[in-house]
Amino acid sequence: MGLLSDPVRRRALARLVLRLNAPLCVLSYVAGIAWFLALAFPPLTQRTYMSENAMGSTMVEEQFVGGDRARSFARDFAAYRRKSGALPVAWLERTMRSVGLEVYTQSFSRKLPFPDETHERYMVSGTNVYGILRAPRAASTESLVFTVPCGSDSTNSQAVGLLLALAAHFRGQIYWAKDIIFLVTEHDLLGTEAWLEAYHDVNVTGMQSSPLQGWAGAIQAAVALELSSDVVTSLDVAVEGLNGQLPNLDLLNLFQTFCQKGGLLCTLQGKLQPQDWTSLDGPLQGLQTLLLMVLQQASGRPHGPHGLFLRYRVEALTLRGINSFRQYKYDLVAVGKALEGMFRKLNHLLERLHQSFFLYLLPALSRFVSIGLYMPAAGFLLLVLGLKALELWMQLHEAGVGLEAGGGPGPSAPLPPAQGVGLASLVAPLLVSQAMGLALYILPVLGQHVATQHFPVGEAEAVVLTLLAIYVAGLALPHNTHRVVSTQAPDRGWMALKLVALIYLALQLGCIALTNFSLGFLLAATMVPAAALTEPHGPRPLYAALLVLTGPAATLLGSLFLWRELQEAPLSIAEGWQLFLAALAQGVLEHYTYGALLFPLLALGLYPCWLLFWNVLFWK
Amino acid sequence: PLLCRNFLDQAEQFFRSGHTNNWAVLVCTSRFWFNYRHVANTLSVYRSVKRLGIPDSHIVLMLADDMACNPRNPKPATVFSHKNMELNVYGDDVEVDYRSYEVTVENFLRVLTGRIPPSTPRSKRLLSDDRSNILIYMTGHGGNGFLKFQDSEEITNIELADAFEQMWQKRRYNELLFIIDTCQGASMYERFYSPNIMALASSQVGEDSLSHQPDPAIGVHLMDRYTFYVLEFLEEINPASQTNMNDLFQVCPKSLCVSTPGHRTDLFQRDPKNVLITDFFGSVRKVEITTETISLQQYSEMESSYKEDQMDEELMEPLKYAEQLPVAQIIHQKPKLKDWHPPGGFILGLWALIIMVFFKTYGIKHMKFIF
Numbered sequence: 001m002g003l004l005s006d007p008v009r010r011r012a013l014a015r016l017v018l019r020l021n022a023p024l025c026v027l028s029y030v031a032g033i034a035w036f037l038a039l040a041f042p043p044l045t046q047r048t049y050m051s052e053n054a055m056g057s058t059m060v061e062e063q064f065v066g067g068d069r070a071r072s073f074a075r076d077f078a079a080y081r082r083k084s085g086a087l088p089v090a091w092l093e094r095t096m097r098s099v100g101l102e103v104y105t106q107s108f109s110r111k112l113p114f115p116d117e118t119h120e121r122y123m124v125s126g127t128n129v130y131g132i133l134r135a136p137r138a139a140s141t142e143s144l145v146f147t148v149p150c151g152s153d154s155t156n157s158q159a160v161g162l163l164l165a166l167a168a169h170f171r172g173q174i175y176w177a178k179d180i181i182f183l184v185t186e187h188d189l190l191g192t193e194a195w196l197e198a199y200h201d202v203n204v205t206g207m208q209s210s211p212l213q214g215w216a217g218a219i220q221a222a223v224a225l226e227l228s229s230d231v232v233t234s235l236d237v238a239v240e241g242l243n244g245q246l247p248n249l250d251l252l253n254l255f256q257t258f259c260q261k262g263g264l265l266c267t268l269q270g271k272l273q274p275q276d277w278t279s280l281d282g283p284l285q286g287l288q289t290l291l292l293m294v295l296q297q298a299s300g301r302p303h304g305p306h307g308l309f310l311r312y313r314v315e316a317l318t319l320r321g322i323n324s325f326r327q328y329k330y331d332l333v334a335v336g337k338a339l340e341g342m343f344r345k346l347n348h349l350l351e352r353l354h355q356s357f358f359l360y361l362l363p364a365l366s367r368f369v370s371i372g373l374y375m376p377a378a379g380f381l382l383l384v385l386g387l388k389a390l391e392l393w394m395q396l397h398e399a400g401v402g403l404e405a406g407g408g409p410g411p412s413a414p415l416p417p418a419q420g421v422g423l424a425s426l427v428a429p430l431l432v433s434q435a436m437g438l439a440l441y442i443l444p445v446l447g448q449h450v451a452t453q454h455f456p457v458g459e460a461e462a463v464v465l466t467l468l469a470i471y472v473a474g475l476a477l478p479h480n481t482h483r484v485v486s487t488q489a490p491d492r493g494w495m496a497l498k499l500v501a502l503i504y505l506a507l508q509l510g511c512i513a514l515t516n517f518s519l520g521f522l523l524a525a526t527m528v529p530a531a532a533l534t535e536p537h538g539p540r541p542l543y544a545a546l547l548v549l550t551g552p553a554a555t556l557l558g559s560l561f562l563w564r565e566l567q568e569a570p571l572s573i574a575e576g577w578q579l580f581l582a583a584l585a586q587g588v589l590e591h592y593t594y595g596a597l598l599f600p601l602l603a604l605g606l607y608p609c610w611l612l613f614w615n616v617l618f619w620k
Numbered sequence: 621p622l623l624c625r626n627f628l629d630q631a632e633q634f635f636r637s638g639h640t641n642n643w644a645v646l647v648c649t650s651r652f653w654f655n656y657r658h659v660a661n662t663l664s665v666y667r668s669v670k671r672l673g674i675p676d677s678h679i680v681l682m683l684a685d686d687m688a689c690n691p692r693n694p695k696p697a698t699v700f701s702h703k704n705m706e707l708n709v710y711g712d713d714v715e716v717d718y719r720s721y722e723v724t725v726e727n728f729l730r731v732l733t734g735r736i737p738p739s740t741p742r743s744k745r746l747l748s749d750d751r752s753n754i755l756i757y758m759t760g761h762g763g764n765g766f767l768k769f770q771d772s773e774e775i776t777n778i779e780l781a782d783a784f785e786q787m788w789q790k791r792r793y794n795e796l797l798f799i800i801d802t803c804q805g806a807s808m809y810e811r812f813y814s815p816n817i818m819a820l821a822s823s824q825v826g827e828d829s830l831s832h833q834p835d836p837a838i839g840v841h842l843m844d845r846y847t848f849y850v851l852e853f854l855e856e857i858n859p860a861s862q863t864n865m866n867d868l869f870q871v872c873p874k875s876l877c878v879s880t881p882g883h884r885t886d887l888f889q890r891d892p893k894n895v896l897i898t899d900f901f902g903s904v905r906k907v908e909i910t911t912e913t914i915s916l917q918q919y920s921e922m923e924s925s926y927k928e929d930q931m932d933e934e935l936m937e938p939l940k941y942a943e944q945l946p947v948a949q950i951i952h953q954k955p956k957l958k959d960w961h962p963p964g965g966f967i968l969g970l971w972a973l974i975i976m977v978f979f980k981t982y983g984i985k986h987m988k989f990i991f
Contacts, residue, residue: 053654054652054653054654056654058841059834059835059836059839059841060836060839061836061837136691137689137691137696138691173694174696175691175692175693175839176691176692177653177691177692177693179692329947344839347654347692348654348692348839350652350653584900
């Protein structure tokens with residue numbers, strides 16, 4: 001009577017599904033990719049608009065004129081910094097106090113798991129200096145943060161100068177309803193992380209820091225500034241944060257409205273804003289910006305101090321002043337006015353920014369794609385996995401239909417259900433893959449000292465090479481595990497394993513796509529075809545090559561090349577390889593220092609899943 | 621007798637408006653810094669009303685937020701209604717009766733209807749009688765049929781109409797002028813049904829009332845358009861003006877206001893052109909100094925004329941009430957089946973059908989075990 005319980009109807013349905021499955025999968029995959037590429041085009045992108053009523057228009061009068069003061073502060077800071085080699089804490093304290101802030105310092109230290117070769121540091125210790133401007137007539141219940149990260153490679157002295165000049169200007173105004181914290185951190189993001197952890201009284205990354213002496217209330221929003229020249233030609237804004245978190249779109253809208261008001265040239269991902277959205281040029285440029293944002297968000301790195309603020313649900317942006325060869329330049333007063341306007345508007349806030357989107361993609365500074373419009377792309381890709389899983393399920397559970405789409409020569413003997421026989425043969429590959437993933441996660445950092453004793457490599461190189469070694473060792477697995485597992489696995493056992501692997505992959509990618517769409521989509525776009533096509537029969541070398549090329553490591557390599565290509569600074573193979581090794585090291589390091597999740601996700605989640613498919617491919 | 625008739629004519633002219641005292645209830649319903657303009661609206665009407673003679677003891681001022689002392693105010697202790705800080709409507713002696721979270725729908729309705737707990741201070745009461753002319757001014761954010769109070773509750777036009785009816789039944793007003801400056805303000809006076817009410821609104825249903833006077837130094841809009849032009853109009857009025865309501869209806873045409881102001885006078889007894897602005901906005905004591913001596917009549921003649929006046933009064937007051945509670949229908953109600961319900965047998969039949977299908981599918985042989 002029912003469609004699923006009547007054997008005749010079931011057979012017909014199964015035949016239909018099996019016959020249509022391949023075209024449906026291909027169609028779904030193509031639809032997913034096409035939908036993603038169409039995201040930059042007008043019906044799917046919308047103009048941005050300010051959703052928060054309290055921050056209505058740019059109706060403020062900016063009165064900042066302290067450009068000279070900012071420059072003199074910057075010169076002094078640079079000089080003291082050169083003299084002392086580290087952050088000139090005493091000078092900063094003195095200056096902030098003279099400007100009228102309540103000054104506090106915080107010292108922190110951290111021993112990194114292995115030496116960081118890009119920043120050349122291992123045992124890091126430093127001091128953060130911050131000054132609090134108390135709101136004249138309000139209780140200190142809320143605050144805003146203006147932060148400048150100072151590292152050894154980027155001195156940001158003009159940013160510090162502008163910070164001090166703005167602090168002096170803000171101190172003379174009486175309309176502040178929130179406290180403003182002016183924060184100068186040492187060692188870039190490590191200092192920011194230490195300060196944030198101490199401010200919110202948590203310890204998530206193992207940083208040792210002295211407790212803070214002064215607090216200012218719940219932080220509503222933060223702006224980070226990186227400026228290394230007296231004049232700028234454009235301001236670049238970075239939004240992607242740790243683990244792909246994004247600030248509320250209203251903050252970006254606020255920045256963009258002040259850019260327009262002040263006539264500043266503002267860029268996103270280093271790219272200019274396309275003016276012409278009606279023809280094809282604008283959307284194509286938007287597509288490039290979109291792809292850059294996807295790649296940056298997928299990497300899960302905090303692209304500036306703002307990325308670390310987002311974890312505490314503090315909306316934050318990083319502004320970078322860029323001095324290129326353009327003719328028209330803006331001085332510190334223009335930048336200062338934009339910042340003053342932003343802070344004045346943020347001052348009007350009554351609640352945390354919550355009216356606008358938290359999940360979006362940006363083809364341009366004034367256009368966005370909301371989650372409701374970009375999610376179907378990932379949905380279509382995961383549908384392929386679902387369809388494949390359904391096909392395998394039907395093949396495993398029906399009696400009397402041959403493997404070929406046209407139907408077999410007649411009903412063969414009913415097969416025993418796959419679970420009963422194949423359970424043992426399923427558990428083994430699963431456990432072994434997960435063990436390999438665990439090894440990939442733990443061994444590199446744990447075994448670095450052993451590796452440096454036996455091989456002439458530095459610790460960072462040891463970690464990276466161990467990573468690669470374990471990754472490649474996983475490829476040799478199927479040939480070994482089959483000696484361990486009983487060889488009585490039936491011929492259909494691979495179907496059950498592939499079914500489990502498909503569902504596992506679909507679950508993981510689905511969960512990832514919900515929180516970090518870019519990472520989920522990127523991994524799905526590369527892994528789904530390989531996962532769907534893999535089977536022991538058929539051209540094994542071809543499938544093996546496909547599977548290796550779409551594995552997590554190769555995806556990382558490919559996306560690095562794509563990223564640099566989009567930034568119009570293409571890499572040669574050697575450079576790309578070096579960058580790849582550096583990226584691996586950075587990924588592991590950031591997991592330990594900031595809690596970035598890309599490394600554990602790939603090592604503990606996707607790599608075992610990928611190994612399962614490798615197992616399926618080499619099923620004997 | 622001639623002198624007495626003259627006196628009576630003069631007296632009739634003297635009391636032609638029918639009211640002896642004036643009250644004002646001024647309500648600003650929105651809080652938060654970006655609603656600065658609603659507080660400025662209310663304070664400008666307060667200022668005009670005080671200037672024209674209504675004392676603080678006869679004004680109930682309800683402000684939902686304190687803009688003058690808001691930490692975001694660059695000019696503390698001031699509320700400006702014109703940009704470039706021309707006019708500070710906060711002034712030196714503002715007496716706010718209901719402030720901050722006390723401005724709720726319940727408190728507003730209690731003020732209007734007089735159902736106030738005994739402990740309420742006198743300044744928070746509307747002690748009007750049946751010879752009071754009351755001006756009620758409301759501003760804030762509104763929609764079609766409601767006005768938002770404080771971001772958490774609303775008052776509907778029906779509640780407001782019922783409150784006014786309660787006021788009429790309790791003889792708490794002689795005439796009422798209701799002015800509202802919100803989006804879709806005309807919807808708030810659509811449901812009034814009590815007599816002697818005149819209503820003005822800043823915009824029709826489906827239109828938004830717009831703000832005016834953006835001031836970059838303070839960072840907010842300072843006033844709404846309709847009240848801004850009403851304020852300009854009222855600044856020209858002095859206690860002796862003879863300007864009438866028809867002029868007030870002309871304030872802020874569509875070219876200036878962008879929205880279309882509306883008014884409603886069908887419930888009002890007098891012709892608007894005979895109603896002075898100061899009848900509602902001011903507290904004008906009519907004093908006539910006469911150098912003649914008037915000898916009053918004997919008591920008995922006064923009584924007869926008093927009775928005549930009473931009869932005239934009765935004829936002058938056509939009391940019409942809308943049928944609010946159709947008691948007759950309620951008492952003699954028959955249970956009428958308004959909705960069609962399927963007959964009870966239908967359910968039984970349906971179940972029988974289900975059972976038949978069940979047995980047909982799984983074998984008729986099971987049936988004999990049941991029946």
